[in-house]
Each structure stands twice: as structure tokens, then as C-alpha cells.
Amino acid sequence: MNSENAYADEPWRHRHLPNFIIRAKEPFNAEAKPEKLVENFITPTEQHFRRNHGPIPNLDAQAWLMTIEINTESSSIAKVKRTLGLYDLSKLPQFEVVAVLECAGNRRDGLKAIKPVNGVTWGAGTASNARWGGCRLRDVLVAAGVPADLSHPFYANPRHVEFAAYGEVTDDEQYTSSIPLEWVMNPLNMVLVATEMNGMPLLRDHGFPARIVAPGIIGARWVKWLKYIHVQDREADGYYQQRDYKILPPIASANNCEKFWPRFPALMELSIQSAICRPAADECLQIGKPYHVRGYALTGGGRAVDRVEVSLDGGSTWNLADMYTIQVKADSRSGQRDWTAKHWAWVLWSFQIKVVTPNCTIASRAWDSGGNTQPCNAVWNYRGVMNNAVFRVHPPTTSSPQSRL
Secondary structure, three states: OOOOOOOOOOOHHHOOHHHEEEEEEOOEEEEEOHHHHOOOOOOOHHHOOEOOOOOOOOOOOOOOOEEEEEOOOOOOOOOEEEEEOHHHHHOOOEEEEEEEEEOOOOOHHHHHOOOOOOOOOOOOOOEEEEEEEEEEHHHHHHHHOOOOOOOOHHHHOOOEEEEEEOOOOOOOOOOEEEEEHHHHHOHHHOOEEEEEEOOEEOOHHHOOOOEEEOOOEOHHHOOOOEEEEEEEOOOOOOHHHHOOOOOOOOOOOOOOHHHOHHHOOOOOEOOOEEEEEEOOOOEOEEOOOOEEEEEEEEOOOOOOEEEEEEEOOOOOOOEEOEEEOOOOOOOOOOOOOOOOOOOOOOEEEEEEEOOOOOOOOEEEEEEEOOOOEOOOOOOOOOOOOOOOOOEEEOOOEEOOOOOEO
8 A cells, every 4th residue: 555545545435334343444344233134135335344465546527547458378369458437438338237245255254163264353244236337348358359259279278367357456456356267158148247236327336447357256256446358367466366365274374375375266156054133133033922033144156045944942953934035037827936947046034933932042144056964063264264164153042121221
């Protein structure tokens, strides 16, 4: 960080601070209050979590330009370098996708409870579900000369798409990240160069004027404030791809992590996940009364959450929760979801406890269409990422009607 006043121009007026639990002010990092998340299937922009690695760039929409570069060695495709502005993006076909965005550090507090981790202490509030609008990155690259046909010899070798952001960051010269080109070029994966969020232009906190939206992939790859997009033969070599956002083995620590970073892959797809959002942290349940437990569930790679289960006896027995989500390509005859379709949105769920008992324990776990479920216990890792253990809460109970502590 070069400037002493780098944070002087932060967009505080758009931050709706009462909706958030602020984890750090510089850089600004704030998660939604979990009980707010289950109020809406589409998370209102003013309740969507904020994750930053440096000051928020203040970019001029009229002057903003993004560089597109194709620079691969073992290829017959000509090298290309061009610049695009918002007008150029608006001339491409426009799409909208409802997709959940989750930080890889979501629920890091559960790993920190085991032993210290390296990262912002997040609860379960760094997941949000929004309507993203823009052009497909695939179309941007095809217009620049990348073959549209995935059977083209160009795809015989693995290739990657690197993104960089405008602005300063705390750990590197700039924020860079990448995802496999083959994933981008599949039109069903709906990777966007997004300019809108929930029907409105992106706010500065969320990447104005343009950002990557990569449904089913961790938030670290959804690069904001786009500066360039490069098609290349290798992954991004920056800090946030090579020395962050990886699950290191439990033997890795601050003293020896350098030898582990090159050995393990950069995280991509989201893991199966569920969280209990109600009862809230300060909510007290009334003994002998019914109560509706509420939460969210999500998964990655286009898979579908096919069930959420709730246990009230420490995991000995599990019961199905009611789920609410987008009915992707429902079968017209049976009304059932099409499990072969791509699923990008989260699931909201609820479960009725018929009678609250003293000292109750509530646990949730989700399953997806790939047969994945949440592990019983958390597995600690140095960066505290991808904690998706069974979610457990132990709400206080009372015989009086008061519901808040």
C-alpha cells in the first residue's frame, strides 16, 4: 500500500451499516447478519456482504477501459490485444443469472475455534444470492478471436483466463486470479462480465463498473473493478491464486506454509454448505412452544442442493427441511426439478420444531446432486477456508415469552 490516505474516499453512504457485522474497516470487510439473509431469496444489495483486500477504487464509467489479451505460446491462434469500454460490452448479447456468491472464508470462525487461522474472522454471513446482469465472458473472448468450438485443437492444452483488478491491495502489486478457459467457454456455465446487480448498475463496493461473475466458484475468482482479461497457458501467478485460497494440510502453519503453497491446487468450486440463520445469535427459544428454524444451503459446480436435513438429537436422527429455490427446468409431468440442469442459486430452507425442549441442540446438513454432504466435524487448515462442517447451534431456552437475550 503506497498512500497514507488510500481509504479516504471509501463509499460509506452506500454501506447500510446496521445490516452488517463489521469485521475490519481498512480494508472494509463486513458480513450480513445471518438472520437478515433468510428474509429474501434474492439478497437485497444493501444486505450483500462486502469483501475487500484494499481500498475501493473510484472509477469513472466513461473513462473506464479493460484490456483483452490472447497470449498463448503453443497455439495457431494469433496474439491479440484490444481494449473495451462499457459501450462495447453493452453491444454484446446480455444475460442474467441468479447465482450465490460465497467467500471461501465463510464460517472461518468455526476453524478459529479449533486453533488460530490466518484470515478475517467470518461467521456464516459471507454468502449472498443476487441477480447478476451483463455479457458472457465467452462472447467477449470469441469476439477477440478465441475459438467458440471446444473441439478446436486450441483446447488440446489446458489454458486459463486471468483477471486483474484496478486498485491497490495489501498483499500484492495488484489483485489477480484465474479460472480454466474450458469452464469459461462452456455457455451453460454463465460466466459473466457483469455490469449490473439486482437490476441496477454495480455499486463501487461490488465492483463498479464491471466485474467477473463465475457461478459455482469461490468468490475469490469473481474479480471486481476489471482492469484486464488475459487468455494464457498458465494459472495466474499472483498472491491470491498461488499463496492464498488453498486448503493446506493440518500440518501447515505460519512457520512452514511456504513449502506447501506450490503443492496444492487453487480452490475453484464451492463445497456443499448449509447454515442456520434463525434462531439468531441473541434469540432465546420458549420452552414448550413451536419454532421455525431457518437457514440457507448452497453448493458448487452447477450441482443442485437436493435436500437439507435437520437433527435435534445430536445427529442420531435427521429429518427433511422444506426448501425454497428456483425450479430449474421443472419436469412438466411430475413437477420435479431437473437434476441434470445447472443450478447456481442458493436454497432457503425451514424446519418446524414442534415443541422446544430445554437445552436443545439444532444441527443442519445439506446434500447435493453429486452425492456430497457436509462432514460431521470441521477439518482445520491454516487459511481457515472452506469450512462446511455440519452446522450446530445451542440456543438458550426460557419458560418466559421473551425471545431476545
